[in-house]
Amino acid sequence: MIRAIFQIALREWKRILTRPDHCLVLLVLPPLLFFFYAYIYDKQQAEDLPVAIWDEDRSPVSRQITFLLEQTPSIRITASVNSQDELEALMQQQQVIGAVHFPRGMERDIKSRHPVKVPIYTNAASLVPGKLINKDASTVIITAAAGVNLQKFMKTGMPAGKAMSLVMPVSMTVYPLYNPTYNYQHYLVPGLITVALQMMIIMVAVLLINMEWKEGSMSELRAMARNHAGVIIAGKTLAHLGVAWVNFVLVAGIIFPFFSLQHPGTTGQLFVLYNLLALACTGIGLMISVLAADVMLALDVGLFYTSPAFVFSGFTFPRWAMPWYDQYYASLMPYTPFLDAFFKVYFMELPLRYAMPEITRLLLFIGCTFFVAVFFLQLKLNKQQTYAATARI
Amino acid sequence: MPQQQGYRPFRLLLREAALVAKDHSLLLTLLIAPLLYAFFYGSIYSYKAEEEVPIAVVDEDRTSLSRTLIQQINNTQMVHVTAVTTLEAAKEAMYHGRTQGFLYIQRGMEKKVLSLQQANMVLALNAARFLPSSDVLGAITEVGLTVGAGVRLQYLQKQEGMNTEIAGREVMAVKPDARPLFNNRTDYGTFLLPGLLAMILQQTLLLGLAGGTAAERQRNTFAAWMQAAGNNLSTALWGKGLFYFILFSCYAFFFLTVNFGVLELRLLGNAWELALVTALFLVSLIPMGIFTGLLFRSQLLCTQLLAFSTYPIFLITGYTWPIQQLPDGLKAAGSLLPITPFLSLYQGIVQQGAHITDRLPALYHLCILWCLYTLLCLWSIQKLARKARKTPLPVA
Numbered sequence: 001m002i003r004a005i006f007q008i009a010l011r012e013w014k015r016i017l018t019r020p021d022h023c024l025v026l027l028v029l030p031p032l033l034f035f036f037y038a039y040i041y042d043k044q045q046a047e048d049l050p051v052a053i054w055d056e057d058r059s060p061v062s063r064q065i066t067f068l069l070e071q072t073p074s075i076r077i078t079a080s081v082n083s084q085d086e087l088e089a090l091m092q093q094q095q096v097i098g099a100v101h102f103p104r105g106m107e108r109d110i111k112s113r114h115p116v117k118v119p120i121y122t123n124a125a126s127l128v129p130g131k132l133i134n135k136d137a138s139t140v141i142i143t144a145a146a147g148v149n150l151q152k153f154m155k156t157g158m159p160a161g162k163a164m165s166l167v168m169p170v171s172m173t174v175y176p177l178y179n180p181t182y183n184y185q186h187y188l189v190p191g192l193i194t195v196a197l198q199m200m201i202i203m204v205a206v207l208l209i210n211m212e213w214k215e216g217s218m219s220e221l222r223a224m225a226r227n228h229a230g231v232i233i234a235g236k237t238l239a240h241l242g243v244a245w246v247n248f249v250l251v252a253g254i255i256f257p258f259f260s261l262q263h264p265g266t267t268g269q270l271f272v273l274y275n276l277l278a279l280a281c282t283g284i285g286l287m288i289s290v291l292a293a294d295v296m297l298a299l300d301v302g303l304f305y306t307s308p309a310f311v312f313s314g315f316t317f318p319r320w321a322m323p324w325y326d327q328y329y330a331s332l333m334p335y336t337p338f339l340d341a342f343f344k345v346y347f348m349e350l351p352l353r354y355a356m357p358e359i360t361r362l363l364l365f366i367g368c369t370f371f372v373a374v375f376f377l378q379l380k381l382n383k384q385q386t387y388a389a390t391a392r393i
Numbered sequence: 394m395p396q397q398q399g400y401r402p403f404r405l406l407l408r409e410a411a412l413v414a415k416d417h418s419l420l421l422t423l424l425i426a427p428l429l430y431a432f433f434y435g436s437i438y439s440y441k442a443e444e445e446v447p448i449a450v451v452d453e454d455r456t457s458l459s460r461t462l463i464q465q466i467n468n469t470q471m472v473h474v475t476a477v478t479t480l481e482a483a484k485e486a487m488y489h490g491r492t493q494g495f496l497y498i499q500r501g502m503e504k505k506v507l508s509l510q511q512a513n514m515v516l517a518l519n520a521a522r523f524l525p526s527s528d529v530l531g532a533i534t535e536v537g538l539t540v541g542a543g544v545r546l547q548y549l550q551k552q553e554g555m556n557t558e559i560a561g562r563e564v565m566a567v568k569p570d571a572r573p574l575f576n577n578r579t580d581y582g583t584f585l586l587p588g589l590l591a592m593i594l595q596q597t598l599l600l601g602l603a604g605g606t607a608a609e610r611q612r613n614t615f616a617a618w619m620q621a622a623g624n625n626l627s628t629a630l631w632g633k634g635l636f637y638f639i640l641f642s643c644y645a646f647f648f649l650t651v652n653f654g655v656l657e658l659r660l661l662g663n664a665w666e667l668a669l670v671t672a673l674f675l676v677s678l679i680p681m682g683i684f685t686g687l688l689f690r691s692q693l694l695c696t697q698l699l700a701f702s703t704y705p706i707f708l709i710t711g712y713t714w715p716i717q718q719l720p721d722g723l724k725a726a727g728s729l730l731p732i733t734p735f736l737s738l739y740q741g742i743v744q745q746g747a748h749i750t751d752r753l754p755a756l757y758h759l760c761i762l763w764c765l766y767t768l769l770c771l772w773s774i775q776k777l778a779r780k781a782r783k784t785p786l787p788v789a
Contacts, residue, residue, distance in 0.1 A: 021694050029701060040708050043718045091574065092747035094737065115562050117570040124573035125744035127584040129715050134571055141569035142538070148566045165511040169544040170502065172537050173513060174530060176520035187523055192704060203697055296418035299693060303700045304426070310704065311437055317581055318525055321443035326436055340490055347521035354488050
């Protein structure tokens with residue numbers, strides 16, 4: 001039986017290398033797509049975004065704040081406006097993404113102890129740059145406000161330490177763990193790569209059985225497996241697991257080091273998780289392939305099932321903010337538990353035991369899908385055998 | 394006959410409808426997937442923004458000030474304090490994914506504040522996920538500033554003898570005032586959904602049209618297609634494309650009325666301008682789809698490979714990541730896709746109330762791509778038509 005499994009695995013490897021619908025998806029596409037993803041975020045952070053200044057105050061204070069704004073990573077002052085209409089027109093023409101408005105009499109009001117609001121306009125239809133500009137501009141304004149308060153208290157003869165404690169009675173030290181610089185490449189690329197991998201595995205696995213029936217090669221395969229569905233499934237799975245390992249080497253050995261995305265000491269644990277994902281995806285693909293005799297239908301089902309995995313997994317938009325039915329659907333995809341475990345093992349560099357709930361769910365996926373695939377394939381093989389025997393008689 | 398010549402595009406339209414009706418994969422892709430995806434993906438962002446991000450608090454101060462601070466944080470829409478616990482338990486909760494971080498309040502915070510010494514607290518956030526961590530940081534910073542202002546207010550009232558109004562003016566001399574335009578709540582759903590619907594429109598059209606065209610080659614019906622078009626290349630292209638143009642114009646209208654209504658999205662600009670831009674987008678996509686389909690001899694391989702184009706295309710259009718920040722090679726690749734100028738025009742009209750005239754370069758860009766893909770497609774059809782003429786038509 002073991003020999004038969006290896007023979008089928010070898011046969012499957014030959015199919016993988018010779019069939020374009022296997023070879024292109026499993027071996028040609030991965031390096032192209034993964035480099036492409038990593039290259040998109042090569043700059044890692046959005047910087048020097050065009051911002052306008054609407055300076056009605058035209059005072060030394062407004063000029064000083066403008067200078068401070070220029071020093072932030074996200075802001076580059078590129079235009080000057082005189083009204084909100086002019087600003088909106090510039091945003092509509094995509095010339096600026098944000099603006100800071102210094103109202104008339106700002107310096108005078110500060111000196112005469114009148115509170116001043118400094119509006120920060122952002123084009124929130126462009127969410128990422130808008131948020132970055134707002135964050136940096138707010139930091140500058142808050143720092144300027146703290147400076148004004150500090151000067152006021154110190155002018156009354158208060159010692160610097162005491163004045164500082166009044167300006168900011170409770171300071172906050174922030175530790176953004178696991179991605180301290182909010183690096184987009186580090187954040188998005190591993191997720192995009194893993195979601196593409198699961199899609200590749202499923203999109204090929206949905207063709208593994210029905211294509212044999214369609215092309216009339218199932219008899220040969222059945223003979224090799226001596227009519228054991230389990231042997232066919234095991235042989236094919238072994239071959240595809242081998243391809244998955246090739247892609248793991250590509251990701252962990254080439255892409256991650258090349259783009260400095262690797263987390264030292266996580267490769268072994270990641271390999272365990274990745275194998276579980278590969279098996280779960282192969283199991284789902286095989287199950288569809290056994291149940292859907294029509295290859296195009298199976299491919300459409302695979303496409304419909306896998307393509308939303310990235311957004312449903314909660315990678316960019318958290319699952320708890322989705323309606324309950326979407327959360328439920330997300331739980332029906334192996335990528336969801338994989339991603340949760342991936343965050344723990346890869347980004348947070350935690351031991352594998354923290355990912356046990358997710359590992360259990362992946363094992364459940366594997367158990368259920370392989371059982372269904374083997375069971376129904378065996379039924380079909382038995383039916384074919386009976387039919388062949390009847391035909392002989 | 395000249396009369397027949399005029400009817401040819403409509404005959405091709407009927408031929409295409411018949412082909413789609415017979416092919417259940419195309420039926421699924423063209424008739425069910427666009428609607429299903431639009432509702433399916435749309436529903437994810439139906440709440441538009443996240444709320445109640447779970448965090449833990451380690452309160453070593455245990456005073457009225459620390460309790461007030463925790464309560465104020467918990468009262469914000471963005472943060473939900475799941476537990477006031479020990480440092481170890483807070484770390485474990487974050488490691489297990491139950492919380493997105495924790496706030497550590499040091500012992501003696503109230504005492505320090507009352508004796509006019511600066512106190513400190515530590516916020517540890519799981520920044521592996523961007524959205525929750527940045528939202529929590531924003532909300533807690535806001536609360537920290539409010540608490541600071543409260544302390545100053547009390548000091549000025551008690552020590553300097555100021556009344557509430559004067560002290561109130563003093564505490565926050567300069568204050569930033571965030572004014573997000575075109576998406577007042579700065580929510581993720583309002584930002585992403587219009588682009589997502591446009592992307593669904595493009596990808597289902599490309600998958601269906603390219604898949605269907607590849608099927609023509611696979612089933613050896615290319616010569617029959619040419620014959621139905623009277624061997625006229627333009628008729629072959631636009632006759633086939635007419636079916637997709639009508640179908641996807643209907644989808645675009647449906648998305649804009651029904652999906653926008655269900656998802657509470659607003660069209661800020663002019664609907665006619667949007668219709669014009671969408672029509673231009675569709676007529677650019679049609680030759681692109683046919684050209685792509687003609688590159689394949691297998692419908693299966695074409696569908697398989699196109700399925701992997703969705704994310705790469707969306708990521709280089711400049712919708713989620715500023716186009717200026719892309720490497721030059723990818724900027725060039727993005728500029729070859731009709732969706733890049735289309736999204737610029739579409740986002741301007743839908744989300745910012747802009748006019749076509751505000752984004753004329755994008756309009757010219759889209760027109761150039763329309764011409765480019767039409768020429769490429771005609772050249773490709775001509776090349777295959779020559780080949781088909783040499784081989785006889787298969788017996789029906």
